[in-house]
Amino acid sequence: MRMRFLMALALVAAMAGVSSAETALNGAGATFPNPIYQKWFSEYHNAHSDVKINYQSIGSGGGIQQLTAGTVDFGASDGPMTDEQLAKVSGKVFHIPTVLGAVVPTYNITGVTSELKFSGEVLADIYLGNIQKWNDPRLGKSNPGVKFPDEEIVVVHRTDGSGTTYIFTDFLSKVSPAWKDKVGKGTSVNWPAGLGGKGNEGVSGMVKQTAGSIGYVELIYAVSNKMSYGSVQNPAGNFVKGSLESVTAAAASVKDMPDDFRVSITNAPGKEAYPISSFTWLLVPAEWSDAGKQKAFVDFLNWMVEKGQTMTSALEYAPLPKNVAQKVKARIKDVKVKAKQTAQK
Amino acid sequence: MQTVPERRPSSNADISEEPATTEATPAGGDQLMVVPKSRVGTRDNLLADRVFQGLVVLCAVTILSIVGLIVFELLHASQPSLSKFGFRFLTRQIWDPVAEDFGALPFIYGTIVSSLVALCIAVPLSVGTALFLTELCPRWLRDTLSLLVELLSAIPSVIYGLWGIFVLSPFLRVYVEPFLARYFGWTGLFTGPKYGWGMLAAGVILAIMILPIIASITREVITAVPRVQREAALALGATKWEMLRMAVLRNARPGIFGAVILGLGRALGETMAVTMVIGNRAEIVKSLFAPGHTLASVIANEFSEAVGATYLSALVEMALVLFVVTLIVNALAGLLVWSITRGMPARALA
Amino acid sequence: MPNSSQNISLHRRLSNGLALGLITFGALIVTVPLFLILGTVIYRGASGLNWAFFTQIPKPVGETGGGMANAIGGSVMMLGMASIIGIPLGIGSGVYLAEYGRNKSGNIVRFTADVLNGVPSIVIGLTAYAMVVVVQKHFSMLAGSVALGIMMIPTICRTTEEVLLLVPQSIREAALGLGIPRWRTIVSVVLRTASAGIITSIMLAFARIAGETAPLIFTALGNQYWNTNPNQPTAALPLQIYSYAQMPYEQAHQQAWTGALVLISMIMFTVIVFRFFAGRGRIKGAS
Numbered sequence: 001m002r003m004r005f006l007m008a009l010a011l012v013a014a015m016a017g018v019s020s021a022e023t024a025l026n027g028a029g030a031t032f033p034n035p036i037y038q039k040w041f042s043e044y045h046n047a048h049s050d051v052k053i054n055y056q057s058i059g060s061g062g063g064i065q066q067l068t069a070g071t072v073d074f075g076a077s078d079g080p081m082t083d084e085q086l087a088k089v090s091g092k093v094f095h096i097p098t099v100l101g102a103v104v105p106t107y108n109i110t111g112v113t114s115e116l117k118f119s120g121e122v123l124a125d126i127y128l129g130n131i132q133k134w135n136d137p138r139l140g141k142s143n144p145g146v147k148f149p150d151e152e153i154v155v156v157h158r159t160d161g162s163g164t165t166y167i168f169t170d171f172l173s174k175v176s177p178a179w180k181d182k183v184g185k186g187t188s189v190n191w192p193a194g195l196g197g198k199g200n201e202g203v204s205g206m207v208k209q210t211a212g213s214i215g216y217v218e219l220i221y222a223v224s225n226k227m228s229y230g231s232v233q234n235p236a237g238n239f240v241k242g243s244l245e246s247v248t249a250a251a252a253s254v255k256d257m258p259d260d261f262r263v264s265i266t267n268a269p270g271k272e273a274y275p276i277s278s279f280t281w282l283l284v285p286a287e288w289s290d291a292g293k294q295k296a297f298v299d300f301l302n303w304m305v306e307k308g309q310t311m312t313s314a315l316e317y318a319p320l321p322k323n324v325a326q327k328v329k330a331r332i333k334d335v336k337v338k339a340k341q342t343a344q345k
Numbered sequence: 346m347q348t349v350p351e352r353r354p355s356s357n358a359d360i361s362e363e364p365a366t367t368e369a370t371p372a373g374g375d376q377l378m379v380v381p382k383s384r385v386g387t388r389d390n391l392l393a394d395r396v397f398q399g400l401v402v403l404c405a406v407t408i409l410s411i412v413g414l415i416v417f418e419l420l421h422a423s424q425p426s427l428s429k430f431g432f433r434f435l436t437r438q439i440w441d442p443v444a445e446d447f448g449a450l451p452f453i454y455g456t457i458v459s460s461l462v463a464l465c466i467a468v469p470l471s472v473g474t475a476l477f478l479t480e481l482c483p484r485w486l487r488d489t490l491s492l493l494v495e496l497l498s499a500i501p502s503v504i505y506g507l508w509g510i511f512v513l514s515p516f517l518r519v520y521v522e523p524f525l526a527r528y529f530g531w532t533g534l535f536t537g538p539k540y541g542w543g544m545l546a547a548g549v550i551l552a553i554m555i556l557p558i559i560a561s562i563t564r565e566v567i568t569a570v571p572r573v574q575r576e577a578a579l580a581l582g583a584t585k586w587e588m589l590r591m592a593v594l595r596n597a598r599p600g601i602f603g604a605v606i607l608g609l610g611r612a613l614g615e616t617m618a619v620t621m622v623i624g625n626r627a628e629i630v631k632s633l634f635a636p637g638h639t640l641a642s643v644i645a646n647e648f649s650e651a652v653g654a655t656y657l658s659a660l661v662e663m664a665l666v667l668f669v670v671t672l673i674v675n676a677l678a679g680l681l682v683w684s685i686t687r688g689m690p691a692r693a694l695a
Numbered sequence: 696m697p698n699s700s701q702n703i704s705l706h707r708r709l710s711n712g713l714a715l716g717l718i719t720f721g722a723l724i725v726t727v728p729l730f731l732i733l734g735t736v737i738y739r740g741a742s743g744l745n746w747a748f749f750t751q752i753p754k755p756v757g758e759t760g761g762g763m764a765n766a767i768g769g770s771v772m773m774l775g776m777a778s779i780i781g782i783p784l785g786i787g788s789g790v791y792l793a794e795y796g797r798n799k800s801g802n803i804v805r806f807t808a809d810v811l812n813g814v815p816s817i818v819i820g821l822t823a824y825a826m827v828v829v830v831q832k833h834f835s836m837l838a839g840s841v842a843l844g845i846m847m848i849p850t851i852c853r854t855t856e857e858v859l860l861l862v863p864q865s866i867r868e869a870a871l872g873l874g875i876p877r878w879r880t881i882v883s884v885v886l887r888t889a890s891a892g893i894i895t896s897i898m899l900a901f902a903r904i905a906g907e908t909a910p911l912i913f914t915a916l917g918n919q920y921w922n923t924n925p926n927q928p929t930a931a932l933p934l935q936i937y938s939y940a941q942m943p944y945e946q947a948h949q950q951a952w953t954g955a956l957v958l959i960s961m962i963m964f965t966v967i968v969f970r971f972f973a974g975r976g977r978i979k980g981a982s
Contacts, residue, residue, distance in 0.1 A: 024927055026833065028649075028916070038755035038919065045920070054918045054928055062650035065657075070832045085652065152538045159625040161442070161650035183443070187652065190441035195540060195636045196625035198646055201942040209515065210540055224756075224944065390876035397878030398795060404787025405796070405804045408852065411845055412807050415814065418825040473721030481719060492970065493726045499966045500732060501906020503933045504955045507940045508732050511739075511948070553728045560725070584711035614815025616909040617937065641817045641909070648821065649913050664818045675813035676806075 022049075023296040028056045029063020029076030030163045031199045032101055032218045033280045036315050037076070040308050044300055051296045057199065061161020061187040067093065067283050073293060075283035078163020079170070079187050080262035092286035094335065095261045096328060097279040098304060100251050100318040102219040102242035103167050104229040104276070106204065109134055110211050111149055116230035117142045117239040120175030120267070120275070123232070126153055126214060128178060129193035134212065142239075149212075156206045156215035159196025161187040167278040168216045171266040175275075216276075219243075220316040234275040235267055246274035247318040257324055261331075277318075287338040294337045301332045415668070423662035425654050434662060440627040442651075447659035449666060451627040455544070455637035456667075459619065460612040462548025462633065463555055468605055471556045475563035476589060491564075498557035506621030509550045514541035514622055517549070522634055537632045540624060545633040547623040551615055555608035562607060562682060566600030567593055569686045603681025610674040614667060616641040640667040733959070740956030743949045748957075753919055753935075759946055763954050765921045769836065769929040770958075773915065774905060776840035776925065781847025782897060786886075788848070789855025789896075794881055796856075805853075812849035819845055820910030828914060836922065836929040839915030843904045850900040851893075858892030859885060898969040902962050908933040932958050 034057035041053040058066070060077035067075035068089050080095055105118055112134075122138055125131045131138060135148040158165045169185040183189050195210075197203035200221045207215040208227060219242045222229040231241040240246045250265045250273035257263060267275045284301070288294035305328050309319040320328065420427075426434065430447065437448025478491055518541030525535040525545075570593050578592040579585075594601070624636020625646055640663045651657045747762045754761030788808065792801055823842035828834055862885050870880040886893065908931075916928035917938065932954055939951035 024920075024922070024924070026916075026928055035756045042755045042919070052920045054920060054922075056917045056928070058916075059650035061652045065650065065652050069829065071828055071834055154538055154540060159646050161647065161652060186443040188442040188647070188650070190439070190443060191626075194626065195542065196638075196646075198620075198625065199941055201938075205510070205941060206542065209510075210518075210542075212538070390879075393879075394877050397881070401787045401791035401795065404784050405791040407784050408788050408804060408811060408848060409807050411848070412811050412814075414826065415818065415822045418822050419818070422825060470721045470725055473718045474725050477718050477722035481715060482722070490722065490726070493729055495970075496963065496966060497725075497729045499902050499962050500729075501908070501933055501958060501962065503906060503908040503937050503940075504732070504736065504959060507936060507951060507955055508735055510940055512731070512735055556725055584707050586711040586714040587707070589714075610813055614813075614817070616815065616817040617933075621937075621940065641815055644817050644821065645909055645912060648824075661821065664821050667815055668818050671813050671815060672810055675809065679809055 023051050023292050025051070025053045025073045025293055025297060026056075027053065027063075027074040027076060027282075028058045028066050028072045029283070030060040030078045030280055031057040031201070032060070032078045032103075032162070032164050032167075033076065033099055033317065034200075035220050035224075036099055036312055036317050039311060039315060040304060043308075043311065044303060047303075048296075048299070051300065053297075053300065059160040059187070059199070060163030060166065063283060064187075065161075067285075073288075074285070074297065076281065077187075077283055078278055078280045079166030079185075080264075080281060081283065089285075091338075094284045094286055094331060095281040096284050096301060096331065097261050097281050097320060097324060099309075099312050099320065100247050100265075100277060100279055101316075102247045102274050102277050103164055103171075103216050104219050104222050104242040105214060105232065106207055106217050106222045106227045106229040107214040108207050108211055108227070109149065110151070112146060113228070114143075114146055115228065115241070116146065117233070118230050119233040120171065124172045124176030124179045127155060127157070127172065127191075127193065128176075128182065129155070142233075151212040154210050154213035155194030156197055156203050156210070156213050157191050157194050158188070158199070158203055158216075160198050162199070163187060163278075163280065164200060164216065164218055165189065167266060167276060170264055170278075171276045174267040219247075223316050232275050234271075234273055235269055236271045236273075238271055240272065240274045242274050242276070244313055244316065244318050246272055247277045248321070249273040250275070250277035251279070251318065251321050251324075254324075257327055261324075261328075284335055286334060287336055289338045291337045294335065298332060298335050301335070302329070305329055305332070419661060419665040419668060423658050423665050426658035426662045429655060430659075434659070435666070438629060442653075442656055445653055445655045447655070449640070449659075449663055451629050452638050452640045452643050452663060453666065454629050455623070456613055456639040456641070456670075458633075459544055459547040459551060459623065459637065459639060460609055462544065463551035463612045464605060464609060466549065466552035467556045467559055467608060470552075471560035471604075471608075472563055472601060474556070474560045475567055476593070478560075479564055479567045480585075480589060480593070494557050494560055497553065502554070502615065502617040503621075505550050505554060505618035509546060509618055509622040513549060514546045517541050517546055521545075526634075533631050534633050537630070537634050539634055540636060542622055542624040542636055543634050544623065544637045547619045547637070547639070548633070550618045550622055551612045554615060554618065555611050558611055559604045559608040562604035563597070563601050566597045566604065566682065566685050569600070570596045597685060599681050600685030603678045603683075603685070606674055606678035606681060610671050610678060613674065614641055614671050616645050620645045640664070736952060736955050736959055739949075739952040740954075743953030744956065748950075748953055752921060753950070756942070756944060756947070761950075763930075763932065763935055763950065763957070765918065766930040766932045766935040766954065767957065769915070769918070769922065770905070770932040772923065772925075773836055773840045773843060773911075773929065773931060774901065776836065777843035777847055777904060778897075778901075780841065780844030781851060781900060784844075785848045785851025785896070785900065786855050786893060788852040789859065789893075790881060790886070792852065792856040793859035794885070805856075808849040808852050811845070812853070815909075816842075816846060816907055817909040820913050823910060824913040831926070833926070834914065834916035834928040835926050836915055837925045839911045839929065839931065840925070842910035842914050843907060846904050846907065846910065847900040850903055851896045854896030854899060855889075855893050858889040858896070861892070862888045895969050898965050902965045902969065905962050905965070906933050906958060908937050912937075 037055050041055055045052055060079055063075035063077045064081055064085055066072045086093060105123060119142055132153055134153055135150050139148060166187045169189055173180040173185045195206060197206040200217045203215040204217045204221045204225050207213045231239040233239050249270050250268040253268040253270045253273055254263055254265055265277050305325050312319045434449055436450055438450045439446050439448045478487060518539050522539040529535050574592040574596060575588055578588040619639055620642035623642055625638055626636040627638045644660050644664055648660050651660055747760060749762060750764050751762035752765045792805055796804060820842050823838050827838035827841050866884060867880055870884045911931050911934050915931050917934050918928045918930045922929045936951045936954045939947040
């Protein structure tokens with residue numbers, strides 16, 4: 001028994017030795033950009049076989065939490081970190097925007113095939129539980145000609161801490177004072193109504209399987225699942241459907257990108273702008289104690305703003321606007337190895 | 346045998362003793378003779394005995410310290426929440442991560458109700474199965490059937506969950522829930538929108554999962570009822586069912602109760618399968634169609650995502666509550682089963 | 696008088712038949728979910744079984760193909776490391792209970808082992824997170840193994856105790872009588888005689904932890920690549936099934952079912968082997 005134990009230990013040590021030749025980084029966070037991140041990390045690994053970036057989509061809240069706890073090398077979030085959250089992290093954290101995405105209301109109603117139109121107030125009232133039936137006159141008003149069934153609305157929301165929730169509730173807070181008072185915005189909130197699904201996957205799964213349901217998911221999840229999703233009214237009064245173009249239009253409304261990139265583009269002005277759009281960010285520590293990891297990740301970031309951006313459209317993400325990409329490149333230069341003195345402290 | 350000296354002088358172990366030894370220990374006889382005779386009974390051996398005993402005691406102490414560590418970590422990490430909410434945590438019905446205001450009541454409710462639903466389904470079935478296996482089953486079927494029931498307990502939780510999502514909950518939604526709503530809707534337990542996901546689905550999945558454990562312990566307890574009791578009942582002219590009811594079930598009642606409680610303990614802590622089908626909503630609703638949440642499922646769902654010290658520690662406090670409840674439940678069950686089977690060899694029927 | 700007794704006996708006969716019928720029906724219905732679950736897993740999983748499933752790592756979402764090789768490998772490695780923790784501690788404490796623990800302190804250990812056995816796996820996962828992940832500052836295979844290893848201990852411990860107690864006292868006395876030191880008696884005679892039963896207990900513990908998902912969520916985390924480094928997060932079969940089951944892609948569901956088929960085959964195989972050993976173990980132990 002003892003002998004076998006020692007042999008096993010030796011085996012474990014040997015395996016550890018073998019894998020030390022490559023650089024392995026771990027990140028966790030947002031589910032919203034998970035498809036593009038998986039694509040990027042996989043493509044990047046194909047091109048640079050010595051770098052393995054493992055990304056687990058545990059939710060934006062988790063990304064922030066695990067970065068704060070120091071259990072991952074980098075985080076990812078769809079909602080920017082608050083000042084209070086930033087203060088809890090030891091060392092500085094950069095928000096590096098990667099792509100833009102849209103959150104769309106998706107539904108599964110028996111007998112309704114046409115594309116629905118939602119105003120912000122109606123969406124808020126559905127999620128507040130004030131509109132409980134599909135044949136509510138307020139829904140009918142913006143959707144003339146649609147025959148709604150006399151069915152209860154099954155509201156589906158995210159149960160985990162999520163940037164998708166942040167973007168959605170950020171939008172609802174901007175358009176509905178009642179929502180702002182009762183619920184507010186955050187990566188997880190106290191939902192007044194509905195069922196909870198875990199992750200974009202969980203929500204779209206639930207909507208797909210439940211007749212009479214409505215949920216909110218990232219655009220790619222609705223498209224790739226061939227789920228119906230509606231258009232949403234923007235401040236200009238137009239009903240706009242979530243798409244690459246309408247998200248890009250929303251991004252274009254940002255005239256002055258702040259230096260820390262923390263900016264909200266929900267309910268953006270502009271005729272074509274989709275109102276539930278957002279940047280999504282990688283949360284990158286400004287100082288790394290491991291030089292190998294720092295180099296690998298900086299190389300990846302540079303690859304991401306150049307080559308990586310060309311892959312986004314295929315997955316229904318809008319690439320960064322040119323001026324933002326330039327600004328990001330400059331910021332990547334600031335991701336440095338931790339100086340020796342500070343490391344000792 | 347007690348009179349045999351523990352350590353005999355090495356010189357005594359001569360060849361003439363050999364045949365007797367091999368007879369006494371058929372399994373290890375050859376092995377025994379390999380022991381170098383010069384070492385027998387020396388101080389080295391006393392030391393070796395001490396070291397060996399020390400090693401196994403160390404293993405036992407490790408178990409104690411692991412449980413100690415679990416308790417310590419739970420208490421330590423739930424401190425912020427414990428001091429902020431106190432005992433009100435257990436009775437409040439709020440789960441608001443934005444305002445960092447938490448209460449465990451909906452989760453405690455969900456845990457208890459889903460487990461009770463499971464027991465309502467599982468107890469009659471598993472006691473029936475145990476009775477059938479011990480008293481009625483033809484010999485040729487017994488081994489196969491008990492293997493099948495046992496295999497049920499070998500299916501991992503996550504596969505129950507997978508099956509629950511794709512097979513059970515659509516089935517409940519389309520066939521079972523409309524039926525229940527139509528004929529039993531008046532109870533108030535089966536009303537509201539039919540999601541398929543929810544308390545009922547969780548209860549059904551849990552029932553399947555705890556069936557084998559209740560059945561196998563009930564079997565053990567029933568077997569422990571003395572044959573004489575049965576024969577006496579039959580001799581008095583009882584039918585088979587009357588015999589089972591009066592001689593077997595009545596005598597085994599505390600033990601069966603223990604088995605049920607043990608099943609309850611399993612159901613309370615079950616995580617994955619429940620998380621996948623219960624609907625994950627922190628609200629107390631009478632209808633079993635409604636989505637719910639359990640202590641275990643909220644931890645699985647939210648722990649890695651929780652932001653903020655209070656949120657995290659509230660989740661750990663849930664784990665603490667779960668730990669204490671399962672501890673009490675399991676201890677109670679152990680006591681009850683033990684009270685029936687104590688006279689029996691440890692593995693009368695595994 | 697004869698009339699009334701006949702009435703009672705009819706009533707009794709009816710209720711007897713009804714009750715026995717219900718019991719039989721109940722016992723048979725219990726097997727229905729087993730067949731349903733196994734049937735679904737085989738039906739939906741088999742079509743995804745191919746060589747790539749066992750040799751390739753997962754493709755990014757949306758792309759077809761790929762496999763779960765890294766998850767299968769991760770599970771095997773974690774089970775191996777968990778065994779390094781769980782088996783010696785389990786057998787050691789089982790020996791303590793059977794050979795030295797027939798007293799008050801033994802009862803305390805016995806009770807504690809039962810408590811540990813009853814601790815929900817998610818709570819053990821939380822503890823492993825606090826003990827290993829937070830301390831080491833990263834998710835790792837090691838943390839997952841610690842959680843699984845802890846879960847193995849009580850099963851092995853209590854079963855080992857049971858089979859050791861089945862070894863006839865006369866064998867111990869004979870060995871001691873020959874002047875064999877106690878530790879030697881336990882290792883070479885008692886443990887050897889009970890070895891089949893102990894292997895059984897290990898298999899039982901194995902089957903229990905092989906499908907565990909809850910304690911891995913906050914420890915092993917998951918990984919889309921091959922990982923052999925115990926200090927890095929790793930994929931595991933149950934974890935992968937869990938995350939794929941929640942994805943909205945048909946492709947992912949297919950992979951989840953195939954993963955379930957592989958996992959369940961591994962476990963069923965272990966359990967059936969266990970039954971085989973268990974039968975032999977009892978005969979050997981009782982002889």
